[in-house]
Amino acid sequence: MAEDQTAWVLKTLSSEGASLRRYPLGPGVHVVGSSPEAGILLNESGVSRRHAQLEVLPDGGVVVTDLGSKNGTMVGGRKVRKAAVCGFSVLGFGPVQALLQPADPAREQVLLTPPGGWQPGAPAQVPTPASTQGLHPLERLAESLSEIAPPLLDGLATPEEAAAELVHRWISTLPLGRAEILRSTSGKEEALVAAASTSERVPRDVSGLEVEGPAGWLIRLRGPSSASLAPLTPLLRLALELLASREGRRIPGRREARPRTGDPEEAPPSGLGMEMTRIYRHAGKVARGDVPMLILGESGAGKEVLARWVHARSRRAAGPFLAVNCAALPRELLEAELFGIERGVATGVEARPGILERASGGTVFLDEIGDMAAETQAKVLRVLENTSLHRVGGRLPVAVDVRFLAATNRDLGAMVEEGSFRRDLYHRLAAMEVKLPPLRERREEIPSLAARFFHRELEKNGLASPGITRAALGALVRYSWPGNVRELQNEIARAVLLLEPGEALDLHHLSERLRGREGDAPAIEALTLDEAVRRAEREAFTLALAAAEGDAGRAMELLGVSRTTWYRKLKELGMAAD
Numbered sequence: 001m002a003e004d005q006t007a008w009v010l011k012t013l014s015s016e017g018a019s020l021r022r023y024p025l026g027p028g029v030h031v032v033g034s035s036p037e038a039g040i041l042l043n044e045s046g047v048s049r050r051h052a053q054l055e056v057l058p059d060g061g062v063v064v065t066d067l068g069s070k071n072g073t074m075v076g077g078r079k080v081r082k083a084a085v086c087g088f089s090v091l092g093f094g095p096v097q098a099l100l101q102p103a104d105p106a107r108e109q110v111l112l113t114p115p116g117g118w119q120p121g122a123p124a125q126v127p128t129p130a131s132t133q134g135l136h137p138l139e140r141l142a143e144s145l146s147e148i149a150p151p152l153l154d155g156l157a158t159p160e161e162a163a164a165e166l167v168h169r170w171i172s173t174l175p176l177g178r179a180e181i182l183r184s185t186s187g188k189e190e191a192l193v194a195a196a197s198t199s200e201r202v203p204r205d206v207s208g209l210e211v212e213g214p215a216g217w218l219i220r221l222r223g224p225s226s227a228s229l230a231p232l233t234p235l236l237r238l239a240l241e242l243l244a245s246r247e248g249r250r251i252p253g254r255r256e257a258r259p260r261t262g263d264p265e266e267a268p269p270s271g272l273g274m275e276m277t278r279i280y281r282h283a284g285k286v287a288r289g290d291v292p293m294l295i296l297g298e299s300g301a302g303k304e305v306l307a308r309w310v311h312a313r314s315r316r317a318a319g320p321f322l323a324v325n326c327a328a329l330p331r332e333l334l335e336a337e338l339f340g341i342e343r344g345v346a347t348g349v350e351a352r353p354g355i356l357e358r359a360s361g362g363t364v365f366l367d368e369i370g371d372m373a374a375e376t377q378a379k380v381l382r383v384l385e386n387t388s389l390h391r392v393g394g395r396l397p398v399a400v401d402v403r404f405l406a407a408t409n410r411d412l413g414a415m416v417e418e419g420s421f422r423r424d425l426y427h428r429l430a431a432m433e434v435k436l437p438p439l440r441e442r443r444e445e446i447p448s449l450a451a452r453f454f455h456r457e458l459e460k461n462g463l464a465s466p467g468i469t470r471a472a473l474g475a476l477v478r479y480s481w482p483g484n485v486r487e488l489q490n491e492i493a494r495a496v497l498l499l500e501p502g503e504a505l506d507l508h509h510l511s512e513r514l515r516g517r518e519g520d521a522p523a524i525e526a527l528t529l530d531e532a533v534r535r536a537e538r539e540a541f542t543l544a545l546a547a548a549e550g551d552a553g554r555a556m557e558l559l560g561v562s563r564t565t566w567y568r569k570l571k572e573l574g575m576a577a578d
Contacts, residue, residue: 007056010091012042012098021500022508024103024466030054031067032093041501046071046094054100061086062100069094148242159243163194164317166239171196174232176223181243184216194318209233213240269309271448274574275441279434280309286432287313292384292404294429296412297436300486303407304367306436311363316403319362322355327371335376336392345393356389356400363403369429370410370421381425404429439481439488444542444575446477446488453489454505457496465496468505475507475514477539538573 008025023030023040032040035049042051048069055063065082066073074092075083091098148162157165167179178197182190209221211233217240221232268280286293287310295303304323311321324337340354355364366372372380383389384404388397406429415421439446450468458465468476481487495509507515544555556566 007060007103008054008062008100009103010040010054010098010100012040012093012096021503022506023502024469024504025054025056025062027056027058030056033067036501039502042093042096044094044096047096048094051093060102062089064091064100071095148239160193160318161315163243167194167196168312168317170221174221174223176221178220178222180220182218182220184218190218196312209236211236211240213237213244215244217244271445271452273442273444275437276445279436280306283310283432283434284313286310288315290314290316290403291431292406292429293432293434294412294426295405295407295434295436297407297409298438298484299409300484301409301436301438302485303436304365305485306434307363307365307405307407310405311365311403314363314403316362320359321363321365322359323365323367324355325367326376327368331373331376334372335379338376339379339389340391340394340398342391342393351391354389354391356383356402357398359400359402361401363405366404366406368408368410369406370408370412370415374420374422377422377425381422381428384425384428439484443477443538444545447473447542447545449485449488450476450492453492454496457493461496463496463499464502465499466502466504469507471507472505472510474539475510477542479514534573537569538575541569541573541575 007027010023010025010030012021012023030039031050031053032038032042032047033049033051034041034043034047038050040054048067048071050067051069052067052073053065055065057063062085063082064073064075064080064085066080071094072079072092074080074090075085076090077092085100087102089100091100148157148165163181167181170176170179178195180195181193183193184190209219209223209232211219211221213219219236219240221236268277268284272280283293283306293307293310295306297303307323308321311317324334326334329337336354338354338356340352340357341349343349343351366380379389383400386397387401388399390397412421412426412430416423416426450473454465454468457463476488476491483490491511491514492505494511495505498509499505540559541555544558545552552566556563559566561569
């Protein structure tokens with residue numbers, strides 16, 4: 001629904017008086033009833049399947065018509081067959097009471113609409129985008145092959161590296177849930193070469209496509225529609241032929257290397273602010289090597305998200321990414337989890353490898369490393385220096401080949417000075433040190449994050465919604481988010497579950513701490529007038545960009561500022577110009 005078309009709002013109260021629902025009404029006909037096909041669904045006893053009709057006229061009035069309901073339609077306490085209203089009115093649909101009132105355009109404006117738009121009464125669907133960056137998937141697939149082929153054939157990339165590049169590009173381009181490239185071994189067993197997916201667990205009921213190629217290479221794709229994947233078969237076979245042609249081949253004198261920074265796969269994720277974009281670009285350069293990285297920041301700020309992003313763009317992308325929370329386990333269990341354990345160390349204990357062994361060829365992410373015991377710190381340092389370890393109770397060294405990424409919300413520098421964290425381990429892990437700012441310092445990212453979580457929760461729960469209202473988005477931007485991105489994600493997930501069919505996410509769906517003044521208080525770090533003005537301007541620019549869906553010209557019109565003022569303010573507020 002266009003943002004300037006919402007002329008009225010219908011507020012209904014359930015028969016038991018337990019919940020209030022809001023329905024924005026634009027010009028046109030809106031059917032009220034208990035049928036799932038009704039645009040305004042009132043699933044209450046005493047409401048007919050097609051109870052009444054509300055027609056919003058171009059001149060701003062509303063015509064209320066009863067559709068032969070069993071319990072009648074009321075306007076101002078009187079039963080009507082057809083009546084015209086032009087202001088605040090109390091309506092009744094059987095036992096359901098409702099208030100019809102003119103909309104406040106600024107409050108009711110629906111932003112962050114789902115991809116492809118939304119139609120009232122339309123069922124929720126799993127999105128299957130037909131294009132990315134303006135190109136059809138077939139063109140994007142051909143483009144990825146043309147970019148991968150030269151370094152592959154020239155010896156600048158191994159088949160495993162090229163396969164990893166391909167699956168990560170495909171998963172962001174094609175309507176897929178998961179992409180896998182496999183290869184048959186001499187024993188006819190399939191070995192996974194590279195894989196990527198849109199989530200940790202891909203549902204089993206999605207369709208699939210399997211394409212075989214020469215030399216035992218195989219591609220498996222899983223997506224919402226096998227029919228949409230079938231036209232890709234010829235190009236997928238070409239990809240397998242390219243990988244097979246490079247199998248076991250090395251060109252003398254050519255060093256194996258990854259593509260240089262600036263390639264599309266190293267571009268930061270969309271929706272980041274200026275500071276986070278800089279951090280991701282810097283991390284993308286370091287991702288090509290094997291040096292450890294230490295990620296600092298508050299809990300929920302996105303430390304593991306950055307770690308996974310670095311792994312996906314490293315030469316180890318085809319290998320495993322294994323994470324362990326150092327604060328969640330006592331010392332003895334953490335050491336067994338990290339280093340493995342030999343049989344007989346304790347009664348009933350069987351030998352098993354630890355995370356450092358199982359992650360061979362990949363990346364180990366040590367989360368909350370500031371909570372690691374001193375004895376365990378010494379053992380991790382030994383692995384970093386000698387690339388080998390001893391299992392708990394073991395005597396023989398075991399070689400390991402992993403890259404270390406670590407994270408903590410604690411001040412490791414202060415812990416080093418006070419002696420609670422080893423100085424030598426700190427400097428080994430901090431070959432590159434990154435500090436992620438909290439969400440309250442990068443509020444320009446909130447609309448894109450909210451949209452991502454909102455659309456994901458709608459899809460996961462099989463729901464449909466026109467979007468998020470300006471009032472709700474304003475509350476999200478103003479709140480201080482002490483729990484950072486994780487708190488925002490949980491807030492959106494909870495709010496989506498409260499939506500009625502066809503309802504936009506509005507203020508009353510949000511937690512009280514976001515709606516009330518108490519939600520604003522933690523965001524006030526300075527009481528100066530300059531700081532208050534800066535915060536207000538930043539919020540206004542953020543909301544304008546969200547309402548304009550990233551169109552700078554339209555955002556300027558909404559704010560009523562010139563192009564010169566626009567770019568000057570973006571620079572002053574520390575917001576990305578793009």
